[in-house]
Amino acid sequence: MDSKKPSAVNHTLAEVELEASLERCRTDPGEEPAFFRRLLESTVYAHAPASDDSGRLRLVQFRHPDGFDAIPFFTSMAKAQFAASSAVRILEVVGRDLLSGTRGATLMLNPNDGGAVLYPEEVATLLDTGFLARVEKSPSTELQVRPAQNAPAWLGTAIEQCLQGVDFVSAAYILETGPLDEKDQPSGLLICLVADMALGERAARLVMTAIQPLCAGLNCIIDLTIYDDSQPLPEHLVQPELVPVFKRSEANPGTSMYPEDKLLMQLPELTEEEKDRRTREGLADVDAGRTIPHEELLRWVRGLSKPS
Incomplete structure (x- = not known):
């Protein structure tokens, strides 16, 4: 990763091609697979704290209007600079490396332009298989x-x-x-x-x-x-x-x-005193080696649900 912030804001040819691919997605959802394949291999930009003594690389997050935290990243240096402040530095990183390094997090591409949210499950599937589901919202009908x-x-x-x-x-x-x-x-x-x-x-x-x-x-x-x-x-x-x-x-x-969960929930509810007494008795049985195999316990529980 290169944390130096270039002074120029001109788009490179690679940035122009990536953003052109993104624009095609806005009018033709069928272009999305090609865009995300390109995104994985392209240079993208993210924000890190300008001053960070944690000893490890950290990225800036923001609170999305829907209430979740997301890591913003950008298709061009110009977009990253526009969204930056003096409190952050800009990192250049290959898209695949960014997604791999933040696996488990939610990311948002070009948030100032209303870009795409990538949820953890989507990121994992995109990295593992190259697939990203198409989800189209439509007006509700009766x-x-x-x-x-x-x-x-x-x-x-x-x-x-x-x-x-x-x-x-x-x-x-x-x-x-x-x-x-x-x-x-x-x-x-x-x-x-x-x-x-x-x-x-x-x-x-x-x-x-x-x-x-x-x-x-x-x-x-x-x-x-x-x-x-x-x-x-x-x-x-x-x-x-x-x-x-x-x-x-x-x-x-x-x-x-699972069926066993449903059966266990059918067992009679105990008072707190009874729970305490049985817990102490159970601990004493464990100490004495008097235990019942799990499968035998499940057979007993299943038997409770059978008609007598």
């Missing part, structure tokens, strides 16, 4: 919805797997859709996420990043919508026959609720 009967099995699995360890999505459902006024139109699929709305876009991009590479042979439209997890669920998501493809466990947020 649709007939019903529990999905013909959704491919892999779709639910892919959604569940990508939400493992995610603490800002509490549930995911798959519905079938059809327009109200065009009965002859083929049905589509609608993924419904129940999530923290402050991270709603990230949740949507996370799921689309996981499923888009698998959709090449799928002959239907997949839409996605998000519901606020702090509000009651809409009526079509509380139908008894509708089972979520993912549900975050209350006992262990950020993971799906």
Whole structure:
């Protein structure tokens, strides 16, 4: 990385080509793969504190209006200088190196121009596979919805797997859709996420990043919508026959609720005194070597749910 700040603000040919590629994306989303391939191999610019005695390289972050922290980076020195202050110095770095070195962080390209946000999951996929999902926002339309009967099995699995360890999505459902006024139109699929709305876009991009590479042979439209997890669920998501493809466990947020989790939650609730007594008895059993294998415990718990 070169931290020297050049005095000239003229665009280099490489910067002109990179920004021209970015502009093409604004009018033609089909140009996005080519732009991000170019971005990985191009020189980009980031801000670091001008004075930093931490002993390691740190980058400046800013608070995005949606409430998350992001690392700004820029397609040209001129854009980086325009957004800079006396408190920062400008670093030149290859795009791939910047994304690799900040893996796990959220980045925003050209924030002063309303540029693209890259969430951690997207960065990881872009680095590992070169793929970045296309997510197009469209005005909401009124649709007939019903529990999905013909959704491919892999779709639910892919959604569940990508939400493992995610603490800002509490549930995911798959519905079938059809327009109200065009009965002859083929049905589509609608993924419904129940999530923290402050991270709603990230949740949507996370799921689309996981499923888009698998959709090449799928002959239907997949839409996605998000519901606020702090509000009651809409009526079509509380139908008894509708089972979520993912549900975050209350006992262990950020993971799906496996059958064993559901069974354990059915055990009778104990008073604090009873919990304390059983804890002390359990510790005494461990000290004495009186333990039960985990699988044997699960068989006992499963047996509790069987009719007598």
